[in-house]
C-alpha cells in the first residue's frame with residue numbers, strides 16, 4: 473500500500489535573497505547551530521543574526537558541529553539549548569550541521585532521554601514542537617536534510633553511523649538561498665552534488681517510486697548532470713548555484729518519501745569503517761551499482777529512459793564521465809590504502825550494508841555474497 477507523501481514542512485523558500493524570510497518568522501529566542509568557521513567567514517552568520525535582531529529576537533550560537541557528528545555533540549548542543557530556551561532552532565550549514573541540529577532539537581524537547589537508542593525502534597519516536605520549531609538553511613547543495621525526515625549520527629565510542637528517520641524531524645521551515653552556498657569550495661561542491669544526483673537516481677529506481685517522486689527526481693537529476701560541472705568550475709555563477717540548490721532540494725523531496733538504494737547502504741558502511749565522506753562514497757559507488765541493478769529489467773528500463781532524456785544511452789558510463797570531470801577517483805583503493813584491513817572486514821561490511829534501511833527499496837535485494845563482490849569490485853576498480 474502507498475505511504476502518504478509529505479513534501480517538506482510548512483514553509484519552503486528558495487531562490488536568491490530568500491534568506492530575508494527570517495524576518496517573517498515569529499520568534500523571540502533563536503538558537504543557531506553552525507559547524508566550523510565558513511558561515512562566520514562568509515558573513516552569512518552575521519546576516520542571519522541581523523535579520524533576527526531586526527525583529528527583536530535574541531540569538532544564541534552553538535558552534536563546532538564536526539563532520540559525521542557524534543552523539544556527544546548532539547547532547548552538548550541540547551544542553552546549551554536547555555540553558556537558553558529557544559522557541560526557534562536554526563541549522564545553518566551542511567548535512568552534518570542540519571542532522572546534528574535536528575537531533576539536538578529532539579533531546580532539547582525531551583531532556584528525559586539520554587541515549588541514541590531511545591530514538592530507534594521498537595521505541596516510539598518522541599513528539600516534537602512543544603518548545604520550538606525548526607528551520608534549516610543549507611550551505612551545501614546535496615544532502616537535502618532541509619527537506620528530509622532523516623539524520624545520520626555517529627555513536628561516540630564506536631564511530632558507527634546510525635541512520636534515523638521519522639516524519640517528526642521534517643524541518644518546519646527550509647530556506648534555500650544560493651548565496652549561502654557561494655563559499656562552498658569546489659571539492660565539497662562536487663561531492664555534495666553527487667550525493668544529490670545519487671538521491672535522485674536511487675529514488676527513480678526505488679521499489680517505492682511513484683509519480684510525484686519521479687517528476688521531482690527526473691528533473692533534479694537532469695539539472696544536476698548539466699549544472700554540477702559548471703558549479704565545480706565556477707562557484708560564483710549564482711544562476712548555476714541556484715539550480716543546484718533547487719535540484720538538490722527537489723531530489724530530497726523525492727527520496728525522503730520513496731527512499732533510496734544500496735549506493736547509500738554501502739556508502740554509509742564505508743563511512744562507518746573508513747570515514748569516507750558521504751558524497752564521495754556515493755559518487756564512486758553509483759556507476760557500479762547502476763550496472764549491478766541493471767540485471768533487473770525494470771531498473772534497466774528506468775536507467776535507459778533517463779539516460780536518453782539526458783542525451784545518452786548508458787547511464788553508468790555517463791556517471792563515469794561526470795565523475796572524471798569532477799576529479800572523483802574510480803576505485804576505493806585510491807582513497808583507502810589499507811587493502812588488508814578492507815578485505816579482512818568484507819563480511820562485516822556486507823552485513824552492515826544488507827541491514828541498512830536503504831537496502832529494502834533497492835531494485836534487487838542483494839545477497840551477502842553479492843555485496844561482498846560489489847565492495848571488492850569498487851575497491852579494485854573493476
Ligand SMILES: [Fe+2]
Pocket residue numbers: 615667671736750754
Ligand atoms: Fe545521501
